[in-house]
Amino acid sequence: MSGTSGSYNAVTWLLDRNVDEGRGAKLAFTDTVSELTYGDLQRQTRCVANMLRRLGVRREERVAMIMLDTTDFPSVFLGAIRAGIVPVPLNTLLTTDQYAYVLADSRARVLFVSEALYPVVKDIVGRMPDLEHVVVSGNDAFGHKKLSDELAGENESFATVPTHAEEPAFWLYSSGSTGMPKGVRHLHSNLQATAETYGEQVLGIKESDVCLSAAKLFFAYGLGNALTFPMSVGASTVLNAERPTPARMYELLNRYNPTIFYGAPTLFASMLNDAATKNERAGTGLRVCTSAGEALPESVGNAWKARFGVDILDGVGSTELLHIFLSNAPGDIKYGCSGRPVPGYKVRLVNEAGEEVPDGEVGELLVEAPSAAEGYWNQRSKTRQTFQGHWTYTGDKYTRDADGRYTFCGRADDMFKVSGIWVSPFEVESALITHPAVLQAAVVPEADSEGLLKPKAFVVLRPDCNTDGLYESLKEHVKQKIGPWKYPRWIDVVDSLPMTATGKIQRFKLRDGAS
Template sequence: MPSKPLPERLNIADWLLDARVREGRGERPALLTDQGTFTYRDAQALANRFGHLLTNAGVEPEQRVIIALPDGPEFVAALFGTLKVGAVVVMVNPQLAVDAIEYFYRYTRASVALVHRHTAPAFQAALSGAGDHLKQVIVVGEPGTTRVLTSATGELDTFPSHRDDAAIWLFSGGTTGQPKAVVQSHGSFANTTVCYGQGVLELTERDITLAVPKLFFGYATGSNLFFPFSVGAASALFPEKSTAETIFAKIRKFRPTVLVNVPTMVNQMVSHPDAAEQDLSSIRVATSAGEALPAELYERWRRTFDVELLDGLGTAEMWHIFISNRHGAVKPGTLGTVVPGFDVRVRDDLGHDLPDGEVGMLWVRGDSRAIGYWQQMEKTKAAFRGEWYVSGDLVRRDSDGYFTYCGRADELLKVAGKWLAPQEVEGCLLRHPLVKEVAVVGVEDANGLTKPHAFVVAIEQRPGLAEELQAFARERLEAYKAPRAVKFLDVLPRTHLGKVDRGKLRLQ
């Protein structure tokens, strides 16, 4: 829990950015980029200029501002500048297709969108479906915008937000359907920053963070921006797509102490032909979230890089990670234990607590719980019950307090009259040396019965590999769990947040 109650008047931009300058840390490095280093004073001045830019565009407190920018100083300044004028941040993937942009325009009813000149055509093409509420699309990097920013003053009084005011909309990482906005308050971000960022990760001003996911993803917003800024540490940012080669290059350049990772990239890094030659000695700890981390993949990471990797579970509804492994106390294949400041229960369908060892629904409460879903009252009532958030995740707790992820309740497959968690089959197939990535979904056969099908990205395809993988699974799992079919893909389809899109796989 936070060491002291949060003040009633709290603007997270002041708490994370302005406060560092007031403390005398203005000249410390805040952002490390390929173009150079930005100090906390530099970041504050640029954020203030973005605040003036938005005010001049007619943005008022509590209105939404879409931020669709690549990782870099402009993203950080746009985010803090939006918060400093009392507006609400809506972060979206800058690489969205036109139809997705139209959806976000209509759904969020944003008053202004901040986009980059390289991706501006798609955002401008979607304007016809935006509605009258959108006042302006501001193109960052365009000469006119640059002139306005340069001429604006670097001073700005931060709006006195209430700790319970909406601050940022995060989007749920569901694997089917349209994303729904999770409305989070200023206070939520402060709470989890203290509980996880400072508590579990033990960040200090000497740390440098580097993230695989981009800042529009709440996991990275916290781990690669809010958490380091809360202690005066530095964040390394780059706009390019994250690949194993890119991450290795940025590690060489920035020498981070904390690497924010996801299972897909963990797999790519350990599978890289030059993995054994990489120097990750600057990294004291790495984190993994977004999807479950199989024990075998964790062990390969440790053997390859000798860097601790902390798997954990978080949701947009609780903003960030609330179950995590700890340095020196990792139990491979588990999510870890409850982060202090949160309360987690495993319950049955009636809301009754289950004993250790039984699989049930994860309920969690803590001070980072969201306000609710935007325009989704029925889903809000189902998911948010008093202090508790009912996640839809199925977990099992052991006698030591470690939680194991067992899948999503809405992704379980009923096969031969028994429940099957796709993650169990995926974890098995990932142990095969030729499997790079895999996703298992339920597909109905000619009789309308659900059967597990595996979609595999192979390191190397060879004749008979599909049958080999089926036999591999049958040798290690109960017969009904083995995939009835194996299909090979070049890449797995993913959602806007990078999670496997199981809905698209079912259509293939």
């Protein structure tokens, strides 16, 4: 990578290079309401940089973003980076208390917020000690600064700040399954690292591609999908400010005919099983789909390929490593596993003693990554636990087969032993959802009358399924699929499962309720 020993600003490589190479008039982003060419985006980011300087924000200080996926998002995000200022995109589904925590923790000087999201923070913005300005994206600024007005007369010339490749460029707050989120500090070079590994060598993204991501830009996964990868080759992106419902995603797939669709297991399953959209198509231009957030069940991957004729590249990534580091690849797909290491990444599986485990045994996944974060903000102990030398401890349990493919078993704190043998909640869940009555499933440990742990399942049923003898049918189904000791001893039928905003099952909530 260029620039590792001198000045390097991520915006120069991501954006200015496209204009210099003649793509200034090409569409970079559309949000169905407005459009930005690469030339437009270059001018907008220069205006944002000048605005931030005018507001008194200095290099390395933070600005928070609670913004929907509109064309304003890349303008603000990249404009701050151009100025050497650190943007902090935040999950748009947090609570008021969570926003108060993150704004205080990051010491953000400016908050950019979408008009529709302002009511969630209106009662706290006046009592954040470091927050000096609120800038609203939309028509009503609620008495604060209006982004369009602030940029209207701004100077379109700006000398990009000569940052360093290993200087923090932006933060992402991890969505941790428990507790308050952690500020993950990413470097200028990390964006290019993900583009040159997964984007180039797995996805094979090219200038002619049109991208659509269900995952939002504030997620590490969504940021790569909809911003880093397309901009790395001068491709175009369709942004979606609304909830990624099956109906909405089919609408965008058919309206814009994207070539790459980035989803998540829960969404793919919903799009396949939603009664209201059972006859919808997924556009005619799709060449590949990707999945992350949680392991993709084999049944979902096969059903999607059968219906639409397009493979889903299932992989695993993390906020700490910015994007996917284990993945299936075109021509090398095995549904039910996370694939092989992405070129440029090294992985290990270790036991509790830190010793590498052989093929077939469960171990914690460690990754050596060119895109690893610098660490967590103000959490030195947690940083030391996660980032150890060249290796990042993921907290994920995996097995590796003789062909070098890795299969997800669960989070380290989700795994449990039955009769001395590790049981993967995901394996039991994957078996349950292949039963014709089951739409979704989650499995947690529950102590029996003798205090021994056994699997307990929570299932969401398909509409109008036959429930006669259901419980015994489900238990026998799991026994036949994956082994007699892994079947759920207890099964609760529920209307829905607790999920994070990324579509991951929050098993800790079920464990708390089950115990």
